[in-house]
Amino acid sequence: MRTSRNLRMAALIATAAAALAACSTPPSGGTAPKAGSAGTSLTADLASYPASLDPGLQYDTDSYSVYRNIFDQLLRRDPKTNKIVPGLATSWTQKDPKTWVFTLRSGVKFSDGTPLTAADAAFSIQRILDPKFASQQNANFSAVASATGSGNTLTITTKYPSPTLLSYLTTLSVVPKADVQKVGNAAFNLHPIGSGPYTFVSSIPGSQVVLKRNDSWWGPKPQIKQVTFRAVPSGASRVADLKSGKADIADSMTPDSATQLTGSSGLKVLSAPTERVSYLAFNTIKGGATNDPKVRQAISMAIDYKSLITNLEQGYAKPVNSVLTPLAEGYPTGLPGYTYDQAKAKSLIQQAGAKGKTIVMATSPTYDPQIVQAIQADIQDIGLKVSIQNTDQATYLKKVQSPTHDWGSIRFGQWSCSCLDADGVAYPLFHTGTIWSSYSNPQFDALVDKARQTIAPATRTQLYAQAYGILNKDLPGIGLFQIDAIYGASAKLEWTPDAQQSFFVADMKLAS
Amino acid sequence: MRAGAAAAVCRYLGIRLGQALIALFGVTTAVFFALRLSGDPAQLLAPQGASQADIAALRHQLGLDAPVWRQYLDYLGNLLHGDLGYSYVQHEPALTLITQRIPYTVNLALAALVLSAVLGVGAGMVMALNRGRWPERVLTPLVLVGQAMPAFWTGILLILVFSVTFNLLPSTGFNGFDSLILPAVTLASLSAATIARMTRGAVLEQLDRDYIRTARSKGAGTARLVTRHLARNISIPILTVLALEVANLLGGSVVTELIFAWPGIGQLTVQSVDGRDFPLIQAIVLLAAVVYIAVNFVTDIAYAVLDPRVTTTGKAAGP
Numbered sequence: 001m002r003t004s005r006n007l008r009m010a011a012l013i014a015t016a017a018a019a020l021a022a023c024s025t026p027p028s029g030g031t032a033p034k035a036g037s038a039g040t041s042l043t044a045d046l047a048s049y050p051a052s053l054d055p056g057l058q059y060d061t062d063s064y065s066v067y068r069n070i071f072d073q074l075l076r077r078d079p080k081t082n083k084i085v086p087g088l089a090t091s092w093t094q095k096d097p098k099t100w101v102f103t104l105r106s107g108v109k110f111s112d113g114t115p116l117t118a119a120d121a122a123f124s125i126q127r128i129l130d131p132k133f134a135s136q137q138n139a140n141f142s143a144v145a146s147a148t149g150s151g152n153t154l155t156i157t158t159k160y161p162s163p164t165l166l167s168y169l170t171t172l173s174v175v176p177k178a179d180v181q182k183v184g185n186a187a188f189n190l191h192p193i194g195s196g197p198y199t200f201v202s203s204i205p206g207s208q209v210v211l212k213r214n215d216s217w218w219g220p221k222p223q224i225k226q227v228t229f230r231a232v233p234s235g236a237s238r239v240a241d242l243k244s245g246k247a248d249i250a251d252s253m254t255p256d257s258a259t260q261l262t263g264s265s266g267l268k269v270l271s272a273p274t275e276r277v278s279y280l281a282f283n284t285i286k287g288g289a290t291n292d293p294k295v296r297q298a299i300s301m302a303i304d305y306k307s308l309i310t311n312l313e314q315g316y317a318k319p320v321n322s323v324l325t326p327l328a329e330g331y332p333t334g335l336p337g338y339t340y341d342q343a344k345a346k347s348l349i350q351q352a353g354a355k356g357k358t359i360v361m362a363t364s365p366t367y368d369p370q371i372v373q374a375i376q377a378d379i380q381d382i383g384l385k386v387s388i389q390n391t392d393q394a395t396y397l398k399k400v401q402s403p404t405h406d407w408g409s410i411r412f413g414q415w416s417c418s419c420l421d422a423d424g425v426a427y428p429l430f431h432t433g434t435i436w437s438s439y440s441n442p443q444f445d446a447l448v449d450k451a452r453q454t455i456a457p458a459t460r461t462q463l464y465a466q467a468y469g470i471l472n473k474d475l476p477g478i479g480l481f482q483i484d485a486i487y488g489a490s491a492k493l494e495w496t497p498d499a500q501q502s503f504f505v506a507d508m509k510l511a512s
Numbered sequence: 513m514r515a516g517a518a519a520a521v522c523r524y525l526g527i528r529l530g531q532a533l534i535a536l537f538g539v540t541t542a543v544f545f546a547l548r549l550s551g552d553p554a555q556l557l558a559p560q561g562a563s564q565a566d567i568a569a570l571r572h573q574l575g576l577d578a579p580v581w582r583q584y585l586d587y588l589g590n591l592l593h594g595d596l597g598y599s600y601v602q603h604e605p606a607l608t609l610i611t612q613r614i615p616y617t618v619n620l621a622l623a624a625l626v627l628s629a630v631l632g633v634g635a636g637m638v639m640a641l642n643r644g645r646w647p648e649r650v651l652t653p654l655v656l657v658g659q660a661m662p663a664f665w666t667g668i669l670l671i672l673v674f675s676v677t678f679n680l681l682p683s684t685g686f687n688g689f690d691s692l693i694l695p696a697v698t699l700a701s702l703s704a705a706t707i708a709r710m711t712r713g714a715v716l717e718q719l720d721r722d723y724i725r726t727a728r729s730k731g732a733g734t735a736r737l738v739t740r741h742l743a744r745n746i747s748i749p750i751l752t753v754l755a756l757e758v759a760n761l762l763g764g765s766v767v768t769e770l771i772f773a774w775p776g777i778g779q780l781t782v783q784s785v786d787g788r789d790f791p792l793i794q795a796i797v798l799l800a801a802v803v804y805i806a807v808n809f810v811t812d813i814a815y816a817v818l819d820p821r822v823t824t825t826g827k828a829a830g831p
């Protein structure tokens with residue numbers, strides 16, 4: 001899932017709001033006219049308008065939050081354990097390392113009355129793989145060689161044994177083949193029809209999408225009858241919407257606005273650790289001082305991890321022992337993690353002969369400047385000079401992903417593969433030759449290559465333990481912390497957010 | 513004599529139209545090439561774990577792997593057929609996306625324009641006619657505050673007071689007339705201040721003139737003085753400022769629309785620039801250029817209508 005991009009303006013507005021919050025009095029619980037909570041309808045503020053309502057196209061957080069309520073997914077994850085559980089598919093078996101067979105729930109209907117069959121599921125994958133469709137999810141399903149459906153049986157073959165296939169199938173929403181082919185992709189995007197717990201009612205492009213409960217859905221009847229998703233890009237405005245009772249829940253809260261909400265009567269903060277990890281990556285090829293593993297080790301000891309979590313993230317983050325979160329399949333539980341030891345870091349810099357050297361830190365406005373500056377200060381404390389080069393996200397990507405590796409020495413980033421798997425981090429970030437990697441280690445490459453075509457979970461975990469062991473010794477990157485998803489909500493809302501940032505309205509309840 | 517004047521008007525219009533077309537061509541070309549220096553949309557669109565091959569495939573689908581001159585010729589060709597392109601991110605024609613949003617921005621900008629014209633001209637007149645007395649002393653700091661407060665601050669302040677504290681008006685979104693008030697006031701505050709200062713200056717300049725003294729000596733009251741004598745003479749400078757403010761209002765709406773979650777062109781602009789949605793950015797810039805040029809054009813004509821002393825050969829007397 002791609003991050004919803006923060007604008008510098010939003011930060012500015014948030015600061016202004018925080019300054020003003022001191023002189024505003026929160027309204028008392030009952031007096032506010034609750035636009036959203038009349039009966040059982042819910043109003044949700046998202047950071048932006050969904051880029052697409054067709055689940056085959058975009059999969060940014062805001063699009064995901066809306067359209068996943070309209071469609072059923074082939075597989076789901078248990079919100080508590082993150083284990084893969086039945087969705088539309090009730091059972092599945094692996095015939096050989098490259099062939100998977102799924103049995104679909106019978107009696108499921110799309111909201112236009114047509115029955116949902118395996119042919120619809122196969123079609124949902126095929127269209128994502130069709131280059132002409134230009135789906136941004138194409139890369140997630142690139143392991144798939146073919147998908148065929150007959151009756152209730154869906155068969156997927158992969159080009160090579162793919163342990164992450166099931167993971168990506170939890171993101172697959174099933175669309176009605178007949179309707180998509182009849183109305184065309186463009187019309188379907190404007191008026192999507194699915195089999196999920198809610199159906200599309202209306203939209204004002206750029207402003208809001210209204211969904212209503214699908215009373216013929218196969219699952220347990222949701223309590224909320226109607227939901228209005230509103231696009232409110234300014235964080236401060238989302239806070240104001242919650243305080244004035246215009247919204248029942250708001251997504252993409254910052255730790256600062258969360259702290260502000262905790263003091264308001266009638267409101268609460270909901271949060272859950274996600275698979276998104278904050279990390280530092282080094283240029284070990286053309287990074288200057290950071291080509292030296294000693295310097296990288298020194299930097300890993302220079303950072304005050306605890307302070308980042310408690311002071312900057314206000315506790316809405318958890319420590320990690322590698323560039324991965326404990327939620328991921330293959331997380332190396334045995335690794336000792338990083339230590340904060342300024343004295344040792346200083347002596348390592350002395351030993352490496354790097355004292356006083358300047359390293360360039362590349363970043364973009366997408367990433368919290370406070371964290372970037374805190375890290376800069378930490379590294380300067382051990383005797384290096386850090387010059388921050390801040391460019392917009394597009395330029396940043398162009399620079400960092402360039403095969404010439406001349407983007408600087410160190411960068412701060414956030415990573416989420418939306419696959420909850422060790423492979424989704426190790427491979428794209430550190431494997432030789434991938435676009436994000438400025439690191440090359442044949443031993444590490446061999447382990448990751450082997451793991452990504454191994455199905456047996458125990459063997460994979462072992463391989464990743466070794467691979468991540470190498471990363472923690474060689475330090476081409478440092479995991480800083482696991483990021484929480486933060487929501488502001490009315491105290492009347494009962495809901496537990498999960499690691500996938502699933503915004504399933506069917507799981508929400510509003511007390512009257 | 514009349515035929516000669518008509519020919520002069522036609523020639524004038526022809527020249528202005530030609531100039532407008534050249535300006536539009538310049539804008540589209542500059543934007544097209546500047547965008548292609550600013551980063552790769554395929555990198556932004558691809559999922560985080562995408563490989564080099566995935567990104568190359570995406571670039572090919574978007575037609576971004578063709579030589580830039582080729583892309584440019586294709587773009588111009590399509591433009592001449594009225595095809596503004598297809599949004600990379602939203603998978604809809606750019607023209608559709610823009611036309612959906614225009615009514616909201618026009619609504620907001622018009623409301624703000626009317627508000628700022630009424631408040632600005634009114635305050636300016638009162639200040640000039642009461643020079644040195646209490647109305648001026650009360651209004652001057654207000655105008656200064658209006659001039660100094662940026663929209664993102666005014667907007668949040670208004671939301672906190674009128675939505676959060678007193679619960680009188682909706683904080684965000686578009687939902688009828690109620691929801692127009694706060695964004696319109698926010699957007700108008702800056703322009704109103706500018707217009708007020710301008711009006712005050714223009715009126716003061718006129719007050720020393722002979723015709724005003726004559727009118728006064730004939731016993732004209734303040735109301736008659738303003739409506740019959742002053743209004744026409746200060747209309748030209750005010751019109752000039754208003755025309756400039758239209759552009760400012762359209763520009764200022766970016767910030768205001770973000771704060772109030774107003775589904776207009778401003779929000780669309782930010783989204784499209786953020787995602788390097790080339791076709792959409794190009795279309796929006798083209799639209800903005802057309803509006804700007806059209807407003808200038810209409811203003812020039814309005815000069816001639818309001819003040820016969822202004823000739824159509826473009827020697828307008830505006831400051």
